[in-house]
Amino acid sequence: MSTETMSIFSPALAARFDALVLKYPVKRSALIPMLLYAQDEVGYVSDAVMAEIAERLSITALDVKNVASYYSMLRFKPAGKYNVQVCTNISCMLRGAYDLFDHLQEKLGIGHKGVTADGLFSLEEVECIGVCCWAPAIQVNYDFHDDLTNDKVDAVLATYRAKVKEGVS
Amino acid sequence: MPRLVSHPDEVKIVTSRFGKGAADIDRFLELGGYESTRKALAQGPEWIINEMKASGLRGRGGAGFPTGLKWSFVPKVSAKPKYVLVNGDESEPGTCKDHLIFLHDPHAVIEGTIIAGLAIGAKTGFIYLRGEYRYLIQIVEKAVADAYAKGFLGKNIFGSDTEFEIIVQTGAGAYEVGEESALMESLEGKRGIPRIKPPFPAVVGLYGGPTVINNAETIASVPHILAMGGPAYAAVGSERNGGTRLFGISGHVNNPGIYELPMGYNLKKMIYEVAGGIRGGRTLKAVVPGGSSTPVLLPHEIETLGMDFDQVGKAGSMLGSGGVVVLDDTVCMVEFALRTISFYQHESCGWCIPCREGTDWLKKSLTRFHAGFGTMKDIDNIQYLAENMMGRTFCPLGDAAAMPTLGFVKKFRKEFEDHLDGKPCPFAKHNAPELTVV
Numbered sequence: 001m002s003t004e005t006m007s008i009f010s011p012a013l014a015a016r017f018d019a020l021v022l023k024y025p026v027k028r029s030a031l032i033p034m035l036l037y038a039q040d041e042v043g044y045v046s047d048a049v050m051a052e053i054a055e056r057l058s059i060t061a062l063d064v065k066n067v068a069s070y071y072s073m074l075r076f077k078p079a080g081k082y083n084v085q086v087c088t089n090i091s092c093m094l095r096g097a098y099d100l101f102d103h104l105q106e107k108l109g110i111g112h113k114g115v116t117a118d119g120l121f122s123l124e125e126v127e128c129i130g131v132c133c134w135a136p137a138i139q140v141n142y143d144f145h146d147d148l149t150n151d152k153v154d155a156v157l158a159t160y161r162a163k164v165k166e167g168v169s
Numbered sequence: 170m171p172r173l174v175s176h177p178d179e180v181k182i183v184t185s186r187f188g189k190g191a192a193d194i195d196r197f198l199e200l201g202g203y204e205s206t207r208k209a210l211a212q213g214p215e216w217i218i219n220e221m222k223a224s225g226l227r228g229r230g231g232a233g234f235p236t237g238l239k240w241s242f243v244p245k246v247s248a249k250p251k252y253v254l255v256n257g258d259e260s261e262p263g264t265c266k267d268h269l270i271f272l273h274d275p276h277a278v279i280e281g282t283i284i285a286g287l288a289i290g291a292k293t294g295f296i297y298l299r300g301e302y303r304y305l306i307q308i309v310e311k312a313v314a315d316a317y318a319k320g321f322l323g324k325n326i327f328g329s330d331t332e333f334e335i336i337v338q339t340g341a342g343a344y345e346v347g348e349e350s351a352l353m354e355s356l357e358g359k360r361g362i363p364r365i366k367p368p369f370p371a372v373v374g375l376y377g378g379p380t381v382i383n384n385a386e387t388i389a390s391v392p393h394i395l396a397m398g399g400p401a402y403a404a405v406g407s408e409r410n411g412g413t414r415l416f417g418i419s420g421h422v423n424n425p426g427i428y429e430l431p432m433g434y435n436l437k438k439m440i441y442e443v444a445g446g447i448r449g450g451r452t453l454k455a456v457v458p459g460g461s462s463t464p465v466l467l468p469h470e471i472e473t474l475g476m477d478f479d480q481v482g483k484a485g486s487m488l489g490s491g492g493v494v495v496l497d498d499t500v501c502m503v504e505f506a507l508r509t510i511s512f513y514q515h516e517s518c519g520w521c522i523p524c525r526e527g528t529d530w531l532k533k534s535l536t537r538f539h540a541g542f543g544t545m546k547d548i549d550n551i552q553y554l555a556e557n558m559m560g561r562t563f564c565p566l567g568d569a570a571a572m573p574t575l576g577f578v579k580k581f582r583k584e585f586e587d588h589l590d591g592k593p594c595p596f597a598k599h600n601a602p603e604l605t606v607v
């Protein structure tokens with residue numbers, strides 16, 4: 001199909017999608033993974049992302065948007081390079097998640113769903129991320145950091161800043 | 170990285186391979202892995218289902234439905250393909266046990282999926298993990314690829330003429346997708362709106378075919394049950410509650426973590442001995458026994474309480490997902506109730522009015538209450554709202570929101586009254602939530 005040559009995705013991701021649509025008994029089952037993997041590469045679910053995925057799955061772009069809007073990990077505008085997601089649900093709340101969230105807001109100078117001016121960090125308050133026994137916890141992109149204190153979270157931010165400096169992505 | 174904890178009272182069955190490198194297939198084989206699958210393949214479906222029934226295993230996803238019985242409901246002959254669906258959506262606040270299974274023993278989930286498939290005559294299994302578990306998805310995908318490479322999955326598994334395929338799927342953030350029919354919708358590439366039942370998944374499930382859906386811990390228990398024998402597994406637990414359970418103890422305890430304990434283990438002992446007691450030597454105020462949707466218990470209610478589905482049910486709550494959340498005397502119950510309902514308000518799929526509007530009104534009332542603008546009438550109103558949500562929704566999320574709310578209001582009414590008439594929250598460490606949503 002024409003998307004192979006015209007794809008907005010990298011050749012590696014396009015090839016991955018070619019395989020993904022053949023993996024399931026029904027092609028459309030690839031939709032949610034495709035949206036997530038596309039977001040990982042593009043940074044968010046853009047109109048162009050939705051249009052190409054729709055074409056690959058032979059469904060309408062509106063259909064894609066309707067599904068995408070249901071899932072909380074999918075976003076329609078760019079986040080920071082490192083998206084800091086703070087769980088404030090019960091187990092984390094009991095062990096100081098709101099203090100941590102306040103501290104991060106202050107430290108980064110942004111609020112819920114904000115992005116720092118340099119585009120390095122964004123901040124989000126999220127629901128339970130499945131690490132309740134090691135609370136309080138955050139997830140930065142897909143990496144978990146648990147059993148946190150304000151000091152520990154400062155160190156976590158510093159490691160991401162250092163990564164950028166070293167150009168390790 | 171999640172820490173492993175340990176206590177002498179633990180009976181390590183599902184966790185027996187944790188911390189031993191069993192995500193590596195060769196190591197897993199050294200530890201006796203895939204023996205149960207070979208056995209199941211040789212003995213056939215009837216034997217598997219009989220062992221499962223004898224084991225007394227009840228679903229670890231929350232409802233506690235007997236697994237052997239569930240499998241026996243799948244029609245033997247079906248025009249449409251049958252499926253096994255492993256629920257690794259794990260989103261109930263307070264629950265993180267499946268996390269450790271995927272991390273330390275992914276092949277146990279694969280084995281359990283194949284065995285379930287053999288039992289019901291399915292050729293395909295799906296393992297669905299929540300999207301946040303990306304690193305675990307990679308571990309499970311590698312394990313599946315390794316199992317294919319060894320010939321344990323594919324057209325002729327273990328050199329037999331039986332075919333079995335496994336597909337690993339990711340979610341993208343949605344609690345409601347943990348509900349079984351919503352999970353099927355999501356796997357079909359749709360919004361996670363549940364389906365009307367009946368028909369039940371065992372008859373009409375994924376892609377319209379008969380489907381067995383089980384929680385990841387349920388499935389990971391299966392190979393162990395076949396290895397030790399159903400009756401031996403049953404003997405570990407309490408009456409009508411076979412085996413062990415992965416209890417996730419979180420909140421104000423000294424040693425939070427996942428502990429594998431026999432069904433029926435005393436809750437007080439679990440908190441004070443296994444999890445090392447209340448942090449800072451403080452006093453226990455309340456326990457949420459099985460994830461955030463289960464009604465709160467008071468200290469005197471846990472004295473002799475055995476943690477199994479029947480005993481916790483009799484005590485007016487539920488064993489749920491096994492996520493035990495422990496609260497000390499610094500907790501404001503109004504704030505805790507507000508945080509709990511905020512979650513359900515956020516996660517309601519919006520299909521039915523009692524759930525969509527009920528969770529929203531409860532959140533608004535509790536927000537205002539916590540900020541000191543509550544009136545006596547609000548307390549009754551909260552109760553009235555919650556009572557009217559119960560049993561009036563398409564899926565159990567409505568109840569999951571209403572039940573804990575009712576528990577908080579009924580058991581801590583005095584504390585709600587202490588917030589009345591402009592009184593600031595007696596526990597306030599933070600400013601009251603802003604009133605923008607009211």
Ligand SMILES: Cc1cc2nc3c(=O)[nH]c(=O)nc-3n(C[C@H](O)[C@H](O)[C@H](O)COP(=O)(O)O)c2cc1C
Pocket residue numbers: 227228229230231232233234256257258259260261344345346347348349350382383384385387388564565566569
């Ligand atoms: C709103 C809602 C969320 C649920 N979330 C999960 C979940 O995250 N994981 C899970 O295993 N079961 C969850 N369940 C229960 C499933 O619907 C289903 O009963 C379970 O996966 C069956 O497996 P079991 O018999 O092994 O427990 C949820 C149910 C509801 C109503």
Ligand code: SF4
Pocket residue numbers: 345363516517518519520521522524525562563564565566567568
């Ligand atoms: S109870 Fe709530 S989550 Fe369940 S179908 Fe109704 S609106 Fe959706």
Ligand code: FES
Pocket residue numbers: 087088089090091092093127128129130131132135137262263264
């Ligand atoms: S409550 Fe924070 S990870 Fe579960």
